[in-house]
Amino acid sequence: MIDVKHLSKAFGxxxxxxxxxxxxxxxEKVVIIGPSGSGKSTFLRCLNLLETPTAGTITFDGAVxxxxxxxIDKIRQxxxxxxxHFNLFPNMTVRKNITLxxxxxxxxxxxxxxxxxxxxxxxxxLEEKADAYPAQLSGGQKQRIAIVRxxxxxxxxxxxxxxxxxxxxxxxxxxLEVMKELAQDGMTMVVVTHEMGFAREVGSRVLFMDEGxxxxxxxxxxxxxxxxxxxxxxxxxxxLH
Amino acid sequence: xxxxxxxxxxxxLQNPNFFxxxxxxxxxxxxxxxxxxxxxxxxxxxxxxxxxxxxIGVVLGVLVATVRTAHDQQRPGRHNPFLGIVNAVCRVYxxxxxxxxxxxxxxIMGFAVFATSREKTLVGALTLGINSGAYVAEIIRGGLMSLxxxxxxxxxxxxxxxxxxxxxxxxxxxxxxxxxxxxxxxIVLLKDTSLISVVSGKxxxxxxxxxxxxxxEPMAPYLITAAMYLVLVLIFSxxxxxxxxxxxxxxxx
Numbered sequence: 001m002i003d004v005k006h007l008s009k010a011f012g013x014x015x016x017x018x019x020x021x022x023x024x025x026x027x028e029k030v031v032i033i034g035p036s037g038s039g040k041s042t043f044l045r046c047l048n049l050l051e052t053p054t055a056g057t058i059t060f061d062g063a064v065x066x067x068x069x070x071x072i073d074k075i076r077q078x079x080x081x082x083x084x085h086f087n088l089f090p091n092m093t094v095r096k097n098i099t100l101x102x103x104x105x106x107x108x109x110x111x112x113x114x115x116x117x118x119x120x121x122x123x124x125x126l127e128e129k130a131d132a133y134p135a136q137l138s139g140g141q142k143q144r145i146a147i148v149r150x151x152x153x154x155x156x157x158x159x160x161x162x163x164x165x166x167x168x169x170x171x172x173x174x175x176l177e178v179m180k181e182l183a184q185d186g187m188t189m190v191v192v193t194h195e196m197g198f199a200r201e202v203g204s205r206v207l208f209m210d211e212g213x214x215x216x217x218x219x220x221x222x223x224x225x226x227x228x229x230x231x232x233x234x235x236x237x238x239x240l241h
Numbered sequence: 242x243x244x245x246x247x248x249x250x251x252x253x254l255q256n257p258n259f260f261x262x263x264x265x266x267x268x269x270x271x272x273x274x275x276x277x278x279x280x281x282x283x284x285x286x287x288x289x290x291x292x293x294x295x296x297i298g299v300v301l302g303v304l305v306a307t308v309r310t311a312h313d314q315q316r317p318g319r320h321n322p323f324l325g326i327v328n329a330v331c332r333v334y335x336x337x338x339x340x341x342x343x344x345x346x347x348x349i350m351g352f353a354v355f356a357t358s359r360e361k362t363l364v365g366a367l368t369l370g371i372n373s374g375a376y377v378a379e380i381i382r383g384g385l386m387s388l389x390x391x392x393x394x395x396x397x398x399x400x401x402x403x404x405x406x407x408x409x410x411x412x413x414x415x416x417x418x419x420x421x422x423x424x425x426x427x428i429v430l431l432k433d434t435s436l437i438s439v440v441s442g443k444x445x446x447x448x449x450x451x452x453x454x455x456x457x458e459p460m461a462p463y464l465i466t467a468a469m470y471l472v473l474v475l476i477f478s479x480x481x482x483x484x485x486x487x488x489x490x491x492x493x494x
Binding site: 080 | 389
């Protein structure tokens with residue numbers, strides 16, 4: 001589904017991603033873990049070109065994302081993204097947040113978009129918040145709405161950039177629950193997270209990144225039970241306690 | 242009591258006290274020869290100049306800010322050479338306008354560029370508009386830049402185009418953020434219209450000065466002028482406050 005070849009990204013002299021090759025298959029739940037500054041968020045943001053790679057190519061469903069002539073808006077319509085800080089639009093109601101993109105990109109009419117919004121909100125248990133403004137919601141509610149907003153575009157793939165890192169601890173569960181359901185429905189997902197429990201339970205493949213490289217990858221049980229790379233062993237000993 | 246009769250009675254006094262003297266000055270600056278009419282004539286010019294300058298300033302400011310922001314937000318490797326040239330022109334414009342005094346700009350426009358023009362008021366309005374545009378541009382650009390980049394990213398990640406994201410997400414929020422600075426700029430502009438009297442634009446100060454040359458008593462005419470500006474600014478501040486409260490709706494918890 002996504003093919004990444006020789007991907008490198010540098011900010012000035014700082015090489016954040018160093019020649020990464022990856023392939024993400026339909027239906028996979030790829031979980032990316034690693035210490036901060038390892039390049040995992042940058043990798044995720046390169047996939048939908050929020051960061052422009054310094055070198056390498058990314059192909060999504062046959063379309064070359066990194067081609068300067070690519071219609072990046074069309075490509076992004078099929079890739080949902082959920083941010084660490086939610087990034088809901090504070091000047092709009094929840095309903096408008098969800099329906100803006102489907103209506104403006106002519107994916108749906110306003111009525112159909114409203115119905116979609118209602119159905120999706122019901123799915124995450126927030127249908128009564130449709131007319132609220134983001135400032136009236138808790139962090140967990142905001143993040144569930146951000147997920148719904150991305151889903152309203154009917155994406156083929158969902159990217160999650162540390163979706164629970166900015167949440168109060170008691171709200172992490174409700175967001176992970178929504179993500180688990182999404183995974184069970186067969187959505188292809190790429191998740192950058194520090195939630196090792198989630199990685200172990202939901203991930204079909206785990207990538208451990210450090211210093212711009214994928215140091216180790218494999219099934220969650222192998223990564224967590226039989227880590228080979230010393231950096232991964234050290235990382236896990238620090239985060240699993 | 243009739244103002245004129247009061248004036249005559251004070252005038253007859255040998256030693257008028259402070260208040261009586263002040264009243265006489267005020268009478269000469271306001272009631273005598275129906276002079277109060279000329280202040281309002283000047284006031285209407287002031288408002289007219291402000292509106293024209295504001296319109297020019299906002300249009301120029303939006304254009305320049307759009308060019309500057311669009312230029313700075315281009316994707317690496319996709320630089321538009323035409324945009325680069327327009328951006329350079331905009332930067333020169335902002336630099337020159339902000340780097341030279343308003344008064345000097347007025348003199349150049351009024352006495353040199355449009356030396357033969359008889360519509361000095363209009364020349365003044367044009368100059369003020371061009372001047373204001375540079376400041377408005379920087380205010381708008383600041384507002385667009387200050388918004389969390391995550392908002393633009395969220396819009397773009399949903400597949401919305403740059404212009405759509407600007408229109409529905411960035412600009413409404415930026416507008417709310419810059420409203421106080423824009424109001425401030427408007428107030429500065431309103432008061433700067435007084436400067437066009439140097440190129441004989443016929444606004445309040447121009448008429449106040451004309452009255453002073455007749456009465457040789459500068460205190461009252463200039464105080465009246467100051468009061469008129471103050472009232473205008475107070476009315477405007479009140480309207481601005483109302484607008485800001487209305488835009489703050491989505492912030493309620």
